Amino acid sequence: MSKKSQTTGLPKANKPAPKAAGQPSAPSARQPRLLRETQTKAERDAQIQRILVLVTGAVLGITAIILIAALVFDQLIIPNQAVARVNGETITVSEFERRVRMERFFISSQINAAINQYRAFGFDDATINQQLFSQPPFSTYINELNIPDQLGNRVINTMVDDEVVRQELAQRGITVDQDAVQKQINRFFGYDPEAGLFTPTPTVTPTTSPTPFVSPTPSPTPTETPIPTATPTSEATPTQAPTEFPTATPTNTPDATQRADDFNRNRTDYYSTLRSNASVSDADINAYFETLAMREALRDAITADLPRTTPFVNVRHILVGSEEEANQALAALNAGESFAALAAAISTDESNKDRGGDLGWAPPSNYVEEFAAAVTDAEIGAIIGPIQTEFGWHIIQVRGREDREM
Known part of the structure; x- marks a missing residue:
């Protein structure tokens, strides 16, 4: 007996139609996926090559980005960073580095010049090193070259x-023009455009000094000085005169054009060397001289109401140990004795007795109080004394007096 088909309350699914004989069956959904086709070795190598190219390109791109970022940071960001700020004004890293390189060049040049000068005087290298390392400012320069922080601190300050x-100049309404900057450049190179144009000025000082060597009795001195006019001296003068005068003329009388040419050549050579050694421009060099001109302008503004000159005196003296010796020396001078000869014979001041007691030009404030008071009030040419100081007893002659710029 046949079984009843089981029924549910759901609609029956449609049964697939019976397949006709000979009709191929549709592929089942659960049929396994076909295996990937096998690649050839050439195709695999090409694929690996493409991956390597992509990876290499990515690495190079990242490296390029890093290098560009570092270059931008080093060339644009760091140079514009602030080393110091002064009332809102920034001193940048690039300005600081250029100034350090210039200062390093300046002090190296001064050290080399000192070495050449010592060698010209016959010093050996050991002595030169000893002098440089123990003598300021060269000892300071050497320390700054060896200790970068020391030079950097000085430069930034x-x-x-x-x-x-x-x-401060801006607040005072003071400007520094190109002429002031050029003045600093001229001074740096030792060039005076007006040198030699005013020939009478060197003869001003001798006019006061030759007349009053011995003021009370001028007659004995002329009688002793003509002694060199004897025949031996007259024979010596023709041999010396032709040799000295021609050699002095070319060196001491360069005209203004020649001096200007020498200055321009020296400046051009120096600027060129400084540019190549310190990697700076002409604008950087001129800016340095501008700072010197600004400092001088501010100094002049601050000291405008102060005296700009101070008195200088040209003095010679004879120093002895007692008042009695000083009076004897004074009597001898009044009798016509040569001041220079007497100073060489009896003065106890070893620093100048061989120069006739000549102390040269100096402000009175350089001397001790009693000596300064005497030379300040003394008449030019007069022999005064005895003047007592802590050093002994002085016989003094003021040979000239003038005001000089401080």
């Missing part, structure tokens, strides 16, 4: 001071 000066 100087640059801060320069900015303070610049701001």
